[in-house]
Amino acid sequence: MKLQIPPNIAEITPYPPGKPIEELEREYGIRDSIKLASNENPFGPSPLAVRAISSALANLHRYPDGSGYYLTAGISEHYGVKADQVVLGNGSNEIIEFLVKAFVQADDEVITSHPSFLMYQKFVQVRGGINHVVGLRDMYHDLAAIVDMISERTRLIFLDNPNNPTGTAIPPADLVAFLERVPDSVIVVLDEAYVDFMDDDLRIDTRALISDVAGRCGVVCMRTFSKAYGLAGLRIGFGLMDKKIAASLHKVRQPFNINQLALTGALAALEDRAFYRRTIDGTREGKEYLMRELAILGCRSYPSQTNFFLIDVGGDATLLYEAMLKKGVIVRSMKAYGFDRFIRINIGTPAENKRFLNALQSCLRECGYV
Numbered sequence: 001m002k003l004q005i006p007p008n009i010a011e012i013t014p015y016p017p018g019k020p021i022e023e024l025e026r027e028y029g030i031r032d033s034i035k036l037a038s039n040e041n042p043f044g045p046s047p048l049a050v051r052a053i054s055s056a057l058a059n060l061h062r063y064p065d066g067s068g069y070y071l072t073a074g075i076s077e078h079y080g081v082k083a084d085q086v087v088l089g090n091g092s093n094e095i096i097e098f099l100v101k102a103f104v105q106a107d108d109e110v111i112t113s114h115p116s117f118l119m120y121q122k123f124v125q126v127r128g129g130i131n132h133v134v135g136l137r138d139m140y141h142d143l144a145a146i147v148d149m150i151s152e153r154t155r156l157i158f159l160d161n162p163n164n165p166t167g168t169a170i171p172p173a174d175l176v177a178f179l180e181r182v183p184d185s186v187i188v189v190l191d192e193a194y195v196d197f198m199d200d201d202l203r204i205d206t207r208a209l210i211s212d213v214a215g216r217c218g219v220v221c222m223r224t225f226s227k228a229y230g231l232a233g234l235r236i237g238f239g240l241m242d243k244k245i246a247a248s249l250h251k252v253r254q255p256f257n258i259n260q261l262a263l264t265g266a267l268a269a270l271e272d273r274a275f276y277r278r279t280i281d282g283t284r285e286g287k288e289y290l291m292r293e294l295a296i297l298g299c300r301s302y303p304s305q306t307n308f309f310l311i312d313v314g315g316d317a318t319l320l321y322e323a324m325l326k327k328g329v330i331v332r333s334m335k336a337y338g339f340d341r342f343i344r345i346n347i348g349t350p351a352e353n354k355r356f357l358n359a360l361q362s363c364l365r366e367c368g369y370v
């Protein structure tokens with residue numbers, strides 16, 4: 001075998017695979033571990049989604065509806081947009097991939113922030129595009145520096161709003177001013193994976209932005225069922241955008257990119273208002289509780305518009321991560337993102353939050369950080 005690996009592929013760092021929880025438990029000799037590392041919904045999947053999926057199982061011998069007719073209709077009604085402004089993805093990650101496939105050719109440029117969600121840059125590398133990465137400023141997207149980075153070859157700008165991992169959201173007035181300065185040949189992508197957890201006064205009027213694109217840049221809003229709807233394992237998300245942008249994305253997708261169970265489950269989850277409410281309220285209460293208790297432990301935590309937040313543990317974050325792991329509490333060390341003393345956790349159930357705090361208290365002592 002003599003592989004001819006293109007240089008843009010050779011230089012990609014693979015996504016750190018992370019072992020299944022079962023393997024970690026075996027290795028560390030622990031049981032009943034809890035995972036607060038991936039911003040998942042701790043309250044489980046939407047029960048209505050689970051029920052709908054169970055009754056759809058008998059149809060697995062059929063190909064799914066390639067147009068996603070009912071889910072698209074449900075989303076368009078729920079968000080007050082037209083069906084031709086909706087594109088479904090196998091996770092919102094697939095919408096990122098479609099955007100890059102449809103709009104980025106070799107040597108075209110894409111602007112992202114650092115630290116932010118890592119997938120944007122990866123798809124650009126696969127396509128042979130050029131990533132321009134702008135550092136955050138005081139934990140926020142540096143919109144002025146991003147405008148300065150725009151060139152003739154800029155095709156896309158990705159902004160996760162709120163940002164992962166900092167949990168900060170762009171003030172709406174700043175976004176409006178920013179969009180006025182972006183040339184109309186560029187598409188601005190707002191990744192709103194955590195929009196459901198945001199304060200109302202920070203929310204962007206998505207519908208207006210995608211519908212009225214006359215004389216300014218296109219805007220795409222990405223949403224997911226992986227967080228507030230509790231369906232991360234199902235892989236389903238969507239984008240809201242002008243119908244001309246949507247038409248280009250439909251050209252590059254596989255006909256059956258969304259599986260049958262995802263179509264059924266997501267539609268049921270969208271209608272499960274009780275579960276959604278429980279998730280939003282439970283997350284808010286958990287966040288307030290955790291931040292209060294962390295202050296008592298002497299750890300600084302950072303305000304967040306999401307279901308996760310950063311904590312300054314006052315010492316090497318990776319050592320603390322390992323100590324926590326031995327106690328069966330899985331958190332994320334932010335060292336790889338350049339925050340050497342920070343961990344990121346998502347809010348858990350009340351029992352998980354307590355267990356996290358207990359483990360943290362002893363690990364801070366073990367590591368000599370307090």
Ligand SMILES: *Cc1c(COP(=O)(O)O)cnc(C)c1O
Pocket residue numbers: 039090091092093094117160163164191193223224225226227232235236237
């Ligand atoms: C979790 C997350 C997503 C969700 O991706 P899916 O493919 O829909 O699961 C998207 N963007 C950001 C910034 C996230 O943190």
